[in-house]
Amino acid sequence: MKNIKNHILIYFTIILLLFISYNIHSQSKRSRSKRRKPNIYLITIDSLRADFLGCYGNKKMKTPFLDSFAETGTVFTHAFCQHPDSLKSHRTILSGTYPYFFNHIQKDKDIKTPHLAEILKENGYSTHAFISSRKAFNNSFFKKGFDTFNLPSKKNSGERTAEEIFKALSSRIHNSVKKPAFFWIHLNNAPSISNSINTTNISSLKEMVKKYKKDITSLDKQIEKIYHELKMLGPMYRSITLICGANGKDFRNFVSKKDKAGSTKETGKNLYNTELHVPIILSAPMVDLNKGKKYKAIVELVDVVPTILRAVGIPLTPVLQGESLIHLAMQRKMVHETAHSSLDKKYISFQNNVWKYIYTIKSKEEELYNLRKDPKEIKNIAAKYPKVLEQIRTKITVWLKDCRQDPEEYLSGAKINKKDILSEKEQEVLQILEALGYIH
Numbered sequence: 001m002k003n004i005k006n007h008i009l010i011y012f013t014i015i016l017l018l019f020i021s022y023n024i025h026s027q028s029k030r031s032r033s034k035r036r037k038p039n040i041y042l043i044t045i046d047s048l049r050a051d052f053l054g055c056y057g058n059k060k061m062k063t064p065f066l067d068s069f070a071e072t073g074t075v076f077t078h079a080f081c082q083h084p085d086s087l088k089s090h091r092t093i094l095s096g097t098y099p100y101f102f103n104h105i106q107k108d109k110d111i112k113t114p115h116l117a118e119i120l121k122e123n124g125y126s127t128h129a130f131i132s133s134r135k136a137f138n139n140s141f142f143k144k145g146f147d148t149f150n151l152p153s154k155k156n157s158g159e160r161t162a163e164e165i166f167k168a169l170s171s172r173i174h175n176s177v178k179k180p181a182f183f184w185i186h187l188n189n190a191p192s193i194s195n196s197i198n199t200t201n202i203s204s205l206k207e208m209v210k211k212y213k214k215d216i217t218s219l220d221k222q223i224e225k226i227y228h229e230l231k232m233l234g235p236m237y238r239s240i241t242l243i244c245g246a247n248g249k250d251f252r253n254f255v256s257k258k259d260k261a262g263s264t265k266e267t268g269k270n271l272y273n274t275e276l277h278v279p280i281i282l283s284a285p286m287v288d289l290n291k292g293k294k295y296k297a298i299v300e301l302v303d304v305v306p307t308i309l310r311a312v313g314i315p316l317t318p319v320l321q322g323e324s325l326i327h328l329a330m331q332r333k334m335v336h337e338t339a340h341s342s343l344d345k346k347y348i349s350f351q352n353n354v355w356k357y358i359y360t361i362k363s364k365e366e367e368l369y370n371l372r373k374d375p376k377e378i379k380n381i382a383a384k385y386p387k388v389l390e391q392i393r394t395k396i397t398v399w400l401k402d403c404r405q406d407p408e409e410y411l412s413g414a415k416i417n418k419k420d421i422l423s424e425k426e427q428e429v430l431q432i433l434e435a436l437g438y439i440h
Helices: 002-035 064-072 086-095 099-107 116-122 162-172 205-233 301-311 325-331 386-402 407-412 424-435
Strands: 039-046 074-080 126-130 148-150 181-188 239-245 254-258 264-266 277-283 293-300 339-343 347-351 355-360 365-370
Touching: 039 086, 039 205, 039 301, 064 205, 064 239, 064 277, 086 099, 086 116, 086 301, 116 126, 116 181, 116 301, 126 162, 148 162, 162 181, 162 205, 181 205, 205 239, 239 301, 277 301, 277 325, 293 301, 293 325, 293 339, 301 325, 347 386, 355 386, 365 386
Parallel strands: 039 181, 039 239, 074 293, 126 148, 126 181
Antiparallel strands: 074 277, 239 277, 254 264, 339 347, 347 355, 355 365
């Protein structure tokens, strides 16, 4: 009987020791987890309109993964890009600056152009990019700060599908990543209509939209596969994931004219919201955000860099022109009252929750739309609201100065060199930049 009691005592002692050991190990693991910075996943998608996603109110679209991702994250319903061209929009996404200011600081050797990958690398991150388009992104700016910059081969015009991105990612992601990691995944949506439609039978807008919807549904499946592959690096509750469209798609750009091969060509970009309104969905579980919450405040792609840096506790530099979306979500305040976009000295636009303004530089034509009454921007009411036009012109002038542009020169379309006219506020900003070492 005594031996049985001894055996029971030994048995419970072993169980107790195992339990204590397990708890110590778990606490140690959690402690290391707390100290380690979260992984960051940025997925950017070309030609992705917000109004073609289920989580943005399109009940006819089948985008189950993005919809479920939105339920666990935060959706910004009024997000806009700064340029309808993918390449220039991505410059804003990665630099946190407006296109005009980006062009200015690229030419100014005294100011260091910010780049998300460089900043993260300086703060202990390993940095990796997997890109869909070789032609657009094979340049020095986009490669800055990346340990891995995976481009498609020169075959197929240097383009690759989301499925091919997944294969490239899965073949490399199993390598051990000791540091916290930053991954930028670039995907090209709507490949069947992105540049030209290779058939002479497409004359209907409905047929084109049908192809676009099919591309988005297919893309949704590939994003899900990529997302689950990224989970191999660690649990998503310890990671930050931001999925956004880089630009939209306006089918009015396709005209009936065909090229020599008989293909319908995309004639040009514009600044209507079909080109500018993009999705931004953010998941940052370690930050106290409301899951499944939809915010109607106007936000921009220039906010991506400040948002990610704020989420991981890295100080923002004065050069950045956007603001943190996390600040918006936590403080319940507007980040921007307005959104600004531009198109290569052809057009410039301004919008807030009520008004949308477009100025055509060459013809000096002004367009004004009431977005509450006319969300599709069909009826130009500029002639009826001269005071509104005057207020908007003033705001655009201030914004151009902030981007180191001479408003008179820019809005006239003149190609002459003038020295920047700096306001007192701009001079103060330059002094701060100099003190912090951003200007030498």
